[in-house]
Amino acid sequence: MNQNPTQLATAGEAYEPLTGRWSRMVAPLFLEWIDAGRNGRWLDVGCGTGALIQAILDAEEPKEVVGVDPSSAYIAYARREIRDPRVRYEVGDARALPVASNQYDAVVSGLVINVLPPSGQLSAVREMTRAARRGGTVGAYVWDYAGGLAPRALFWSVATALDPAAEELDERVQYPICQPDQLARLFQSAGLHAVETADIELEATFSDFEDYWDPFLAGYGPASAYLLSLPADAQQALRDRLRAELPAAEYEPFRLPIRAFSVRGVK
Ligand SMILES: C[S@@+](CC[C@H](N)C(=O)[O-])C[C@H]1O[C@@H](n2cnc3c(N)ncnc32)[C@H](O)[C@@H]1O
Structure with a gap:
């Protein structure tokens, strides 16, 4: 990917308010669950x-953490935010x-599969299994798009009610892999042993309706892409309907449940 400096800044900044903020809450809980041991080498x-990566640094006293991502824009954001000599990055494909x-010792992946x-x-x-040492841990987590990501589910239920054509982009049906049995099968098929899954439950908090709505305007992910493809009056109609679905949001902070499914196995 070739991006100019503005794109390098904005890709990460678009990601953070819509998804990064929840990913940062799931990551420590996931690490606690996979229990891969301190002082390890992480990928x-x-x-x-x-x-x-930040959660690994905070909790695992790693010797080394290597981050791989195909997006040089995200890596530029991570490099700017995390300044730790134990971390290095590679642009690359999973x-x-x-x-x-x-x-x-541990090969992990959050919200990628x-x-x-x-x-x-x-x-x-x-x-991921190839990269792990024998006896090492391989783990991942994904959102429960189908039944456990209320902020996004609400968006799609209103979007598809107003515009049936939105159904083909609806994340609630786009990701069949985001189920515990599918994740377990995937890990077993890759040759991993002792494969287990778990649910990670959280609450997303929003200071007001704008805190919920504005991230959809930033251009990250299918919901935002759909919204930005609409003419202004349709965007307004979607906003008004969502606002009506969240009556308390006008005056006070509110919470919506979110769930991730995690999976781990041993090489
Ligand atoms: C939802 S984000 C998750 C980012 C981060 N792991 C987190 O938890 O916040 C999905 C990430 O997958 C990366 N990605 C997309 N295609 C990929 C591929 N083929 N190989 C590796 N990563 C990929 C994207 O660039 C993006 O950083």
Whole structure:
């Protein structure tokens, strides 16, 4: 990817308010659950703006953390935010990781598996497994788009009620891999042992309606892309309907539940 400096700044900044802020809440809970041990060598696949890397630094006393992502814009954001000599970055693809085999105590990935095309998901987990040392941990988490991501589900239920054509973009049906049984099967198919899954439940907090709505205008992800494709009057209609669905949001902070599914296995 070739981006100018403005794009480098804005890609990460568009990501953070819509998803990064929740990813930063899931990451420590996920690390506690995978329990991969302190002082290890870590690989974070699809590291994006660095939510999981920061959580690893905070909790795991790692010897080393390598972040891989195809987006040089996200890596630029992460480099700017995380200044720690134990961290290095590689621009690269989960399906052909630019790292040596059998090196890492823990290979992890947050909110990435479902953004890969279905045909590439198994290759990615095989690559994660290749990078892990024997006995090392491989783990990942994804949102429960179908039933447990209320801020986004609300957006799509209103969008599809106003415009049935929005259905083909609706994230609630786009990601069949985001189910515990599918994740477990994927990890087993990659040759991992002792595969387990868990739910991670959180609450998303919003200071007011604008705090909920404005991130959809920033251009990150399918919901934002859909919204920005609409003419101004349709954007306004969607905003008004969402506002009506969240009556308390005009005056006070509010919360919506979010859930991630996590999966881990041993090489
Ligand atoms: C939802 S973001 C998650 C970022 C970060 N892991 C987090 O938890 O905040 C999805 C990430 O997957 C990355 N991604 C997309 N395609 C990828 C691929 N083929 N290989 C590796 N990462 C990819 C994106 O660039 C983006 O950083």
